[in-house]
Amino acid sequence: MQTVYNTLTRHVEPLVPVTPGKIGMYLCGPTVYDDCHIGHLMGPVLFDAVAKWLKARGLAVRFVNNITDIDDKIINKSVETGEPWQAITARYSQQYFDLLKRLHVDTITDHPRCTEYVGQMTAYIQDLIAKDRAYVAADGVYYDVAKQGGYGKLSGRKVEEMIAGVRVERDSGLRSPADFALWKLVKPGEPSWPSPWGDGRPGWHIECSVMTHHTLGHSFDIHAGGEELKFPHHENEIAQGEAHGGCYAKVWMHNNLVQFEGHKVSKSDPRMKDPAFRGQFKALNVLDQFGAPTIRLLLLSGHYRRPVDFGPTAITAIRTSLGRMLTALGPVAEEPSAPILDALLALPVSEAVAKARAAFVASMDEDFNTGGAIAQIHVLLAEARKAPEAERGTILRLARDLGRLLGLLMPGDAATLTTEAPASDDTLDQVMALVLELRQTARANRDFATSDLIRDRLKAAGITIKDAKDGATWSR
Secondary structure: OOEEEEOOOOEEEEOOOOOOOEEEEEEOOOEOOOOOEHHHHHHHHHHHHHHHHHHHOOOEEEEEEOEEOOOHHHHHHHHHHOOOHHHHHHHHHHHHHHHHHHOOOOOOOEOOEHHHHHHHHHHHHHHHHHOOOEEEEOOEEEEOHHHOOOOOOOOOOOHHHHHOOOOOOOOOOOOOOOOEEEEEEOOOOOOOEOOOOOOEEEOHHHHHHHHHHHHHOOEEEEEEEEHHHHHHHHHHHHHHHHHHOOOEEEEEEEEOOEEEOOEEOOOOOHHHHOHHHHHOOEHHHHHHHHOHHHHHHHHHOOOOOOOEEOOHHHHHHHHHHHHHHHHHHHHHHHOOOOOOHHHHHHOOOOHHHHHHHHHHHHHHHEOOOHHHHHHHHHHHHHHHHHOOHHHHHHHHHHHHHHHHOOOOOOOOHHHHOOOOOOOOHHHHHHHHHHHHHHHHHHHHOOOHHHHHHHHHHHHHOOOEEEEEOOEEEEEO
């Protein structure tokens, strides 16, 4: 049975579809006002793998990924550049779609845009006002947080903590500083739409509640997004959705965030003022430099609930790992195939190969552990090297097709790699000696987070670390 960690309940639980045989999944998409950065690609790649696996398990998946095409940032960009906001959003939306295509993200069924649903949003807000869950203020319409029982249950925050130190700088007649905007009345020079409360535009949070309702229904299976969206965005979505009618999303899945050489990076990081440093996170730069297949493998090489390191060291190691996988597959890597999981599970194979295959399936069935699944592909490739010639092709194709269930090892991926040959075994021995030395230093300094990160990254690359009293050893 498929299990998933539900951020809302804080437990791993069975994934039971609202409608038998079907899954409705929603992923918060980008605000399209500038070049995509690597964080914009994490959710689509990670949850594309989730959708691929659910489909392989026989479920029909409707995967909705919205586009925020009206927002303060978009308006500010238009004012700064003099370019019409529609042209800005069209250009960066297309860039986003092009990047997803390069990354083999092909399970998204719907890309609703905020501006396409403004009429439905005003109707939704009218319903909230009629139910006394929202009210009209001087500058728009606001949600009354005090009327929402259990507000803060997703993020674990209390309303008193949320408003502590908050300063209301406008005389808008808010009932509480915690209340949030559903509709913003137009300011001079801004784009606007008609509404019963005056011309304006929707607030950020309302768009997702409305688009999930119109694409997936009152109640749906999975709401996905980045860890940083839990509060206030997702908390406010729950409030709106439950007030409108329904339990909203049954399961909430949140992917972790970007790190750089083991350290968290945010927009406020002083290093982000350096264009060269900031450029390392621009999606086009990263994909052009390292290749989309490498970046997809990097994003899937751990667990979606753990951070992803985008430092050059981590990316280079993953690129080397991908090169080894494709080299091991040889011509098999370029063969077209449309793998069917049941057929792969029915292949007659040796006990060792069957064990790795079962471990791959178990990893994906247990909270979509793509890193654990990829580790088993490395095991299969190792088994293929040892197998008799008559069996080798079957094992190689099994490894390849399991990878393709996750969008990996696709035809043409090898062409994105550099022509440099993988490191020789002697070089690998020297590198691993250094890695183990650095890991031992981290353990001696009680920096177990770094020690565990090294171990997990190596495991994802097919290298197992064994700790003993006289030191650590490694094996492939």
